Amino acid sequence: MKYFAGIDIGSTAIKISIVDENKNLLGFKISASGSMFYKYAQETLDALISELGLNNNDIVYIVATGYGRKLYKEADENISEITANAIGARAAASEFGEIKTIINIGGQDSKAISLDNEGNVVNFAMNDRCAAGTGKFLDVVALKLEMDVNMLGEYHFRSKGTPLSVSSTCAVFAESEIIGLLGNDHGIEDIVCGVHYSIAKRIVKLVKRVGIKEGIYFDGGPALNDGLVNAIENEIGQRIFVPKHPQITTSFGAAIMGVDSYNYENN
Amino acid sequence: MSNTNHNIESPKEKQNRHKAMEAIKLLNTLREDFKEPIESMEYFYDLFERVHCKHESLHDDKTKIGTMCIQIPSEIIYALDGVPIRLCNGFYTDDEIGSDLMPQKACPLIKATVGHFASGNFTDKPDIVFSPTTCDQKTKAGTTIESFGYKLIDVDFPRTKESEASREYWRRSVKQFAVELSKFQGKKLTKTNLRNAIKKIGYAQSLYHKLSEFRKNDIIPILGMDVFLVTNAFFFDKIDNWIEATEKLLSELEIRAKEKITVTGKASPRIIYTGSPPIFPNYKIPQIIEESDGIIVADETCSSNRMFNDMVAVDEWNIYDMMDSISDKYLKACTCPIFTKNEDRIRRVVQLAREYKADGVIYQAFAGCTVYEMEQRSVLEAMEKEGIPILYLESDYSPSQGGQLSTRVEAFIESLKTRRRNKK
Numbered sequence: 114m115k116y117f118a119g120i121d122i123g124s125t126a127i128k129i130s131i132v133d134e135n136k137n138l139l140g141f142k143i144s145a146s147g148s149m150f151y152k153y154a155q156e157t158l159d160a161l162i163s164e165l166g167l168n169n170n171d172i173v174y175i176v177a178t179g180y181g182r183k184l185y186k187e188a189d190e191n192i193s194e195i196t197a198n199a200i201g202a203r204a205a206a207s208e209f210g211e212i213k214t215i216i217n218i219g220g221q222d223s224k225a226i227s228l229d230n231e232g233n234v235v236n237f238a239m240n241d242r243c244a245a246g247t248g249k250f251l252d253v254v255a256l257k258l259e260m261d262v263n264m265l266g267e268y269h270f271r272s273k274g275t276p277l278s279v280s281s282t283c284a285v286f287a288e289s290e291i292i293g294l295l296g297n298d299h300g301i302e303d304i305v306c307g308v309h310y311s312i313a314k315r316i317v318k319l320v321k322r323v324g325i326k327e328g329i330y331f332d333g334g335p336a337l338n339d340g341l342v343n344a345i346e347n348e349i350g351q352r353i354f355v356p357k358h359p360q361i362t363t364s365f366g367a368a369i370m371g372v373d374s375y376n377y378e379n380n
Numbered sequence: 381m382s383n384t385n386h387n388i389e390s391p392k393e394k395q396n397r398h399k400a401m402e403a404i405k406l407l408n409t410l411r412e413d414f415k416e417p418i419e420s421m422e423y424f425y426d427l428f429e430r431v432h433c434k435h436e437s438l439h440d441d442k443t444k445i446g447t448m449c450i451q452i453p454s455e456i457i458y459a460l461d462g463v464p465i466r467l468c469n470g471f472y473t474d475d476e477i478g479s480d481l482m483p484q485k486a487c488p489l490i491k492a493t494v495g496h497f498a499s500g501n502f503t504d505k506p507d508i509v510f511s512p513t514t515c516d517q518k519t520k521a522g523t524t525i526e527s528f529g530y531k532l533i534d535v536d537f538p539r540t541k542e543s544e545a546s547r548e549y550w551r552r553s554v555k556q557f558a559v560e561l562s563k564f565q566g567k568k569l570t571k572t573n574l575r576n577a578i579k580k581i582g583y584a585q586s587l588y589h590k591l592s593e594f595r596k597n598d599i600i601p602i603l604g605m606d607v608f609l610v611t612n613a614f615f616f617d618k619i620d621n622w623i624e625a626t627e628k629l630l631s632e633l634e635i636r637a638k639e640k641i642t643v644t645g646k647a648s649p650r651i652i653y654t655g656s657p658p659i660f661p662n663y664k665i666p667q668i669i670e671e672s673d674g675i676i677v678a679d680e681t682c683s684s685n686r687m688f689n690d691m692v693a694v695d696e697w698n699i700y701d702m703m704d705s706i707s708d709k710y711l712k713a714c715t716c717p718i719f720t721k722n723e724d725r726i727r728r729v730v731q732l733a734r735e736y737k738a739d740g741v742i743y744q745a746f747a748g749c750t751v752y753e754m755e756q757r758s759v760l761e762a763m764e765k766e767g768i769p770i771l772y773l774e775s776d777y778s779p780s781q782g783g784q785l786s787t788r789v790e791a792f793i794e795s796l797k798t799r800r801r802n803k804k
Binding site for chain 1: 386388391393394401412
């Protein structure tokens with residue numbers, strides 16, 4: 114059996130997926146990008162290979178993707194995270210049905226990708242590189258509210274009042290707005306809820322640029338936050354699909370791409 | 381599907397949440413961001429929160445008579461046992477809904493009003509709507525609103541006010557309005573009821589006049605934004621509750637005036653606000669002014685001063701004379717820029733500037749309100765002649781424009797401070 118690795122080096126986390134020849138996901142691993150992308154990526158890959166009981170030689174093809182993809186020189190191929198995301202999303206959502214739109218919120222950017230019936234990328238929109246409406250924004254908020262970022266979802270659903278909107282689009286200014294709200298003794302729940310809605314509104318604007326269609330898929334680390342999922346569903350007015358492991362879709366897509374490239378090159 | 385089992389909001393719930401978020405943001409600003417908050421303002425903050433955040437109806441027991449402009453006489457509505465609900469709207473959420481139905485360059489107030497009708501999302505839904513043919517956009521908006529299934533009646537309004545013919549014309553329109561409403565209500569307009577209604581509204585106006593007196597003082601006990609909130613509440617509140625709350629406010633202001641409690645800084649420039657009306661929650665410009673150390677001491681707008689300034693002046697308390705006096709108040713005293721000539725408005729602004737010892741005037745026009753945009757020229761010229769500094773701004777309901785506007789307002793207010801210092 115031959116195995117294929119997809120390495121997604123993002124600004125915040127490194128995500129690696131390994132698939133077999135039949136494109137089945139065997140395992141994945143996530144680690145922080147930290148300051149040394151290449152070193153950590155290599156360590157994470159080695160760890161994953163040994164966890165799965167494989168040898169380095171079993172991996173016949175590596176595809177790198179993500180913001181730091183060009184730093185991983187050993188890769189056989191590197192592709193943009195938009196293409197990888199589209200391939201991964203279609204595979205991950207096979208039991209859900211046709212995917213027409215992907216929302217991806219990463220550590221430092223957010224994207225909306227529109228697909229045609231064959232799953233090809235027809236259009237995409239990205240925010241300018243800025244922390245507003247990204248995972249980093251949620252980190253800043255959680256830090257300020259002295260909670261773990263995983264707790265945000267829970268607080269969201271505890272909000273009973275009117276969500277307090279945060280109007281600044283800049284993460285730095287938004288932080289001072291949040292300080293202002295805290296200073297006036299507003300409930301943390303309503304603040305968290307308001308933050309989610311302000312991100313959701315920005316995301317929906319982004320999705321509108323590529324066109325809102327049925328079959329929306331949401332991935333990236335922030336998709337683990339079901340409060341944010343709820344806010345986006347409310348703003349967009351329809352259910353969205355969140356895969357079981359929203360962080361690894363792109364690396365999964367890269368690994369699948371590896372299978373196809375390998376077969377193409379060797380046949 | 382997503383792992384959450386939570387329901388997705390219906391479009392109505394979503395609009396309500398958006399509006400609630402707009403409302404609470406402003407109310408919290410008023411409650412928290414300024415020094416020396418006034419206790420009795422809480423009635424008004426709470427009123428707006430109940431209506432816009434908790435979606436409480438206020439008038440389940442009455443027929444609700446929607447009005448599209450300031451010109452529909454509330455006196456006649458009260459006399460015929462209805463509740464006037466003024467539907468001029470200040471929500472960005474509704475502006476966005478209306479934008480899909482109106483030309484892009486239309487005025488945000490009209491877009492928001494049309495958007496509100498399109499959404500059908502009312503806490504107190506009007507049973508009938510009267511639409512005076514004032515500005516072009518309001519006049520044409522009537523048919524759009526009718527197409528959503530509302531009962532709407534146009535009320536012919538003349539656009540000159542000097543001639544005797546236009547006065548007669550408007551008097552006929554007001555009579556016709558009374559006939560229509562009386563038919564709709566199944567009630568007759570009686571002398572006693574009309575007289576009582578005139579007196580009650582007159583009393584409410586007298587409270588506004590008292591409130592304004594405090595703003596002539598050197599030490600100003602109330603923010604302009606708070607006054608806008610009080611006058612905006614008159615659009616829809618139960619009139620008796622409004623009167624009681626305003627009386628309480630006045631007695632608190634009395635004490636504050638004695639104790640020299642002020643909401644302003646040491647040298648806050650005194651501003652007259654004129655132009656397109658601030659309607660809750662679009663207090664964008666007033667908020668920028670008062671957050672930049674200016675204080676609005678008076679205004680010349682249809683959402684505030686113009687509603688209360690002039691009283692119905694009756695000679696003989698018979699029904700014909702009362703009707704004519706009501707008509708005259710809504711035509712002759714009106715300083716809306718839709719009129720052909722409008723020297724009254726310039727006179728009013730100059731008079732306000734003198735009476736309230738203003739340092740400057742801020743003139744705001746909604747982008748898309750052609751008449752206010754056009755009239756800025758003559759008002760600016762007149763102010764220059766009088767030696768009163770004036771700043772002209774264009775804005776809309778979008779929440780994102782703050783930075784550019786605040787720089788201009790801040791610079792203007794700083795220049796007023798320098799000017800005052802140099803005078804001394």
